[in-house]
Amino acid sequence: MDNVSSMAMLPSMNELSFSYDALAGNRVAYYVGAAALIITAWSLQSKKKAPHIEVPFYKASKLKWIFDAETLIKHSYDKFKDAIYQIKATEGVQVLVPPKYIGEMKSLPEDVLSATEAVADALQSKYTKFSAGHNGELLTLMLRGRLTQNLARLQPQLKEELDYITTTEFPACDDWTPVKWIPFAVRAVSRLSGRAFVGPSICRDEKWMDTSTNFAVHVFMACVKLQFFPEWARPFAQYLVSDLSKIRRDFAQARELLQPILEQRYSFAKDKSSNTGEAPDDMVQWLIEALPEEEKGDLQTQAELQLIVAAAAIHTTNNLLFECMCDLAANQDIQEELRQEAYQILVVEGGWSKKESIPKLKKLDSFMREVHRLRGSITSFIRKVMKPISLSDGTHLPAGTKVLAPLAGISMDERFFDNAAQFDPWRFYNLRQQSDADNHRWQFTSLSDTSIQFGAGRHACPGRFLAGHMIKLILAQFILNYDIRLKPGQKRPEPMAMVMTKAPSPTTEFEFKRRSCDI
Numbered sequence: 224m225d226n227v228s229s230m231a232m233l234p235s236m237n238e239l240s241f242s243y244d245a246l247a248g249n250r251v252a253y254y255v256g257a258a259a260l261i262i263t264a265w266s267l268q269s270k271k272k273a274p275h276i277e278v279p280f281y282k283a284s285k286l287k288w289i290f291d292a293e294t295l296i297k298h299s300y301d302k303f304k305d306a307i308y309q310i311k312a313t314e315g316v317q318v319l320v321p322p323k324y325i326g327e328m329k330s331l332p333e334d335v336l337s338a339t340e341a342v343a344d345a346l347q348s349k350y351t352k353f354s355a356g357h358n359g360e361l362l363t364l365m366l367r368g369r370l371t372q373n374l375a376r377l378q379p380q381l382k383e384e385l386d387y388i389t390t391t392e393f394p395a396c397d398d399w400t401p402v403k404w405i406p407f408a409v410r411a412v413s414r415l416s417g418r419a420f421v422g423p424s425i426c427r428d429e430k431w432m433d434t435s436t437n438f439a440v441h442v443f444m445a446c447v448k449l450q451f452f453p454e455w456a457r458p459f460a461q462y463l464v465s466d467l468s469k470i471r472r473d474f475a476q477a478r479e480l481l482q483p484i485l486e487q488r489y490s491f492a493k494d495k496s497s498n499t500g501e502a503p504d505d506m507v508q509w510l511i512e513a514l515p516e517e518e519k520g521d522l523q524t525q526a527e528l529q530l531i532v533a534a535a536a537i538h539t540t541n542n543l544l545f546e547c548m549c550d551l552a553a554n555q556d557i558q559e560e561l562r563q564e565a566y567q568i569l570v571v572e573g574g575w576s577k578k579e580s581i582p583k584l585k586k587l588d589s590f591m592r593e594v595h596r597l598r599g600s601i602t603s604f605i606r607k608v609m610k611p612i613s614l615s616d617g618t619h620l621p622a623g624t625k626v627l628a629p630l631a632g633i634s635m636d637e638r639f640f641d642n643a644a645q646f647d648p649w650r651f652y653n654l655r656q657q658s659d660a661d662n663h664r665w666q667f668t669s670l671s672d673t674s675i676q677f678g679a680g681r682h683a684c685p686g687r688f689l690a691g692h693m694i695k696l697i698l699a700q701f702i703l704n705y706d707i708r709l710k711p712g713q714k715r716p717e718p719m720a721m722v723m724t725k726a727p728s729p730t731t732e733f734e735f736k737r738r739s740c741d742i
């Protein structure tokens with residue numbers, strides 16, 4: 224998948240959790256099945272000879288990697304700190320690089336250290352067709368530039384979409400009412416991001432929502448099943464994997480839904496001279512403008528790029544939103560402080576209708592960054608060495624080496640975060656008060672070699688600004704309009720975890736009680 228690379232898009236429990244319709248009530252079978260697949264994959268993969276690398280191994284059992292990778296990553300990072308080390312994982316030997324090396328590695332060119340190839344391997348792009356191909360760079364630049372610059376302008380549309388889905392789909396909650404959060408949240412994130420990607424005409428269409436949400440699930444399931452077979456057998460085995468047909472059906476469905484929009488856009492462009500209205504403002508339009516002439520009207524290209532972006536956006540955003548909800552529901556004090564801030568900026572100062580209001584929610588921004596630090600991904604910066612690399616300390620990484628950063632360990636490093644183990648929602652708010660540079664440095668979306676939740680370098684997540692914006696809108700809407708708590712006697716929900724991925728349980732309930740918007 225040229226240039227579209229992401230841990231967030233790796234085969235993931237995130238996506239699996241979304242087949243909740245199929246899996247509901249059968250979680251044990253799912254765990255056993257998934258574990259069996261992973262163990263089988265491991266035993267097949269492990270016979271392959273990994274490149275020889277002169278760095279120490281961290282000895283870990285396969286079971287630990289499968290069921291408690293987070294602890295393993297934290298312990299191993301703690302042991303090696305600034306040194307590079309390796310782990311024999313179910314996906315083959317992984318070389319773990321600490322922040323000390325991220326700086327020099329993140330600027331290496333793609334033909335030396337490739338994010339694209341690493342993700343293509345992990346997502347079996349050859350078979351799943353999860354690839355932006357030669358348009359990968361264009362896509363990333365468009366999200367980083369056009370989408371991000373347009374966020375303030377999109378704000379009223381996103382709010383309108385959020386109001387609509389909350390009014391039509393969220394229960395009244397006049398008294399304390401338990402609500403399964405994930406089914407609602409997935410639909411909300413899909414609608415909001417869909418509004419920015421495909422526009423209002425189909426973002427509410429059930430077929431579009433279904434396809435754009437489930438495409439990632441089908442890619443994930445196909446990957447898991449393909450890993451059942453050794454690499455040499457996959458050209459034949461692919462015909463046994465029914466999820467690959469589902470992926471083809473997703474593309475066909477996306478083409479069908481996008482076709483009338485593309486036709487409309489073309490007649491709009493043709494009538495430009497007589498047209499006084501503004502061009503529509505969504506990713507369909509930006510792609511028409513940016514794609515090479517011969518691909519502008521190509522439905523398959525639009526369908527592929529739209530589904531890939533949806534796959535990158537929906538489950539990742541939903542996961543972090545869920546973790547934020549857990550901490551809000553478990554901490555009434557935090558909820559109250561964030562409510563005061565949101566009330567002042569969005570209600571008293573009329574911020575809902577102002578474009579620049581969302582960045583003013585600095586306490587909410589800090590809370591989200593802290594949740595992301597402590598509850599985010601286990602690893603990040605997935606890369607594959609394409610040409611031998613000699614690092615500044617002389618470490619040699621041969622071609623074929625699989626690289627990862629031990630994110631869960633880095634986030635707990637006292638050298639980078641005071642009282643690192645403590646959940647402090649105002650940590651980054653306070654840091655931001657120190658100076659102008661700090662005000663910028665500690666924002667939710669700001670990157671550094673020690674804060675790589677959104678990756679690093681040229682492949683760092685280009686959708687993080689939209690993700691942050693959507694999460695803030697949804698959280699602000701809910702803390703202003705509802706009191707939120709855990710169910711009586713319930714502890715803060717913990718995500719399901721397997722190998723390097725974590726995902727919320729789709730059946731988790733929070734309790735909501737409607738409040739008047741006055742504080």
Ligand code: HEM
Binds near residue numbers: 231363
């Ligand atoms: C909280 C939500 C999100 C998280 C945690 C997240 C995380 C990530 C990470 C870790 C990467 C890989 C970076 C690297 O390897 O250096 C990535 C890449 C990417 N993300 Fe996100 N992401 C999120 C939301 C989104 C959204 C909303 C979009 C779409 C608007 C998006 C689109 C992408 C794309 C296209 C890439 C590939 C970039 C490239 O390879 O050049 N992500 N994301």
